[in-house]
Amino acid sequence: MIVAENLVKEFKVYERRPGLLGSLGTLFSREHRLVRAVSGVSFEIPAGARAAYIGANGAGKSTTVKMLTGIMNPTSGRCLVAGLEPYRERRRNAANIGVVFGQRSQLWWDLPVPDSFRILRRIHEIPAPVYRRNMALYRELLDLDALGSTPVRQLSLGQRMRAEVAASLLHDPAVVFLDEPTVGLDLVLKGAVRELVNRVNAELGTTVMLTSHDIGDITSICDQVLVVNRGEVVHQGTVHELLRAADTRAVVFEHQGWPAPAQAIAMIEDRLPGVTARPVEGGRIRVEYPTRHSSAREVMGFLLEHFDVTDCVAPEPDLETVLRRIYTGRAEPREALL
Ligand SMILES: Nc1ncnc2c1ncn2[C@@H]1O[C@H](COP(=O)(O)OP(=O)(O)OP(=O)(O)O)[C@@H](O)[C@H]1O
Ligand SMILES: [Mg+2]
Numbered sequence: 001m002i003v004a005e006n007l008v009k010e011f012k013v014y015e016r017r018p019g020l021l022g023s024l025g026t027l028f029s030r031e032h033r034l035v036r037a038v039s040g041v042s043f044e045i046p047a048g049a050r051a052a053y054i055g056a057n058g059a060g061k062s063t064t065v066k067m068l069t070g071i072m073n074p075t076s077g078r079c080l081v082a083g084l085e086p087y088r089e090r091r092r093n094a095a096n097i098g099v100v101f102g103q104r105s106q107l108w109w110d111l112p113v114p115d116s117f118r119i120l121r122r123i124h125e126i127p128a129p130v131y132r133r134n135m136a137l138y139r140e141l142l143d144l145d146a147l148g149s150t151p152v153r154q155l156s157l158g159q160r161m162r163a164e165v166a167a168s169l170l171h172d173p174a175v176v177f178l179d180e181p182t183v184g185l186d187l188v189l190k191g192a193v194r195e196l197v198n199r200v201n202a203e204l205g206t207t208v209m210l211t212s213h214d215i216g217d218i219t220s221i222c223d224q225v226l227v228v229n230r231g232e233v234v235h236q237g238t239v240h241e242l243l244r245a246a247d248t249r250a251v252v253f254e255h256q257g258w259p260a261p262a263q264a265i266a267m268i269e270d271r272l273p274g275v276t277a278r279p280v281e282g283g284r285i286r287v288e289y290p291t292r293h294s295s296a297r298e299v300m301g302f303l304l305e306h307f308d309v310t311d312c313v314a315p316e317p318d319l320e321t322v323l324r325r326i327y328t329g330r331a332e333p334r335e336a337l338l
Contacts, residue, residue, distance in 0.1 A: 009064075138196070227242070255307035
């Protein structure tokens, strides 16, 4: 449904010289450098998928979404959304897609929300039954009536975002691009937006491409994750696969008798190179081992052989830790997952 092939976007940035004269000089200067915001991105998102497109600030996510929605043309490479090249066929593409940019409004700033909806209904020629069904759903989940006749520019962020998300879905688009749709929302409203997106995906098969820095958005909406780093896709797979790609595993165990925890920790770190251990609550010990150097069998075998283990759990790596490692470049996901 969404295809990107070697997608590249470069921006020309005109160098600014310091001071006021420098700023004026910039107007006439032709000196510039190229910023490569998206650097040869390729991926495919099948129809009906709920894909998270995530990465650190400045990784190139919004720029990618702008190319997929036809707002910008790629410097090179190609993208297809529902079989159309977005930038070349902007109008036809607009009929197929819905867009939310959390950082920027798509609504008519001076009009009350209901007026914006009436205009959208005309623009998209939305049939009456579809309009009624969707408005009923938004009323139920997003409490749209509460927005009344206030112009959009006077709405609170949460009020406006409710309207933005509803507006993007009003015409039953085949694909919806949500670029930080829950930014600044409270817990209740985040939950409502997540529920709406999931309902629309389940009932209408809407393909979802979501960008968010909120782990909760990713885990409660998405069935696959694409991670972009410095303009390149470094991982595509399920959340579970991403977690499995983590290069560190942990075991937390409890033991009785000899040796005391402090000695046990020293012994583990001494005998198993690259493995770290630390005390955690309840007199237990958390052991972390890099999968590159040690295997579960090695670590577990050592613990069982040397300690009278009474309890043992191997917690899943958490998504936040895994992503932090990828964003900071301290861990490369396994290539096999690409
Ligand atoms: N119009 C522009 N002109 C020049 N550089 C730009 C422009 N738009 C984006 N960039 C640069 O491209 C890079 C990627 O920006 P982009 O907005 O796509 O990142 P992002 O992944 O959406 O980040 P965030 O998580 O902060 O929203 C950044 O270095 C940014 O400064
Ligand atoms: Mg962005």
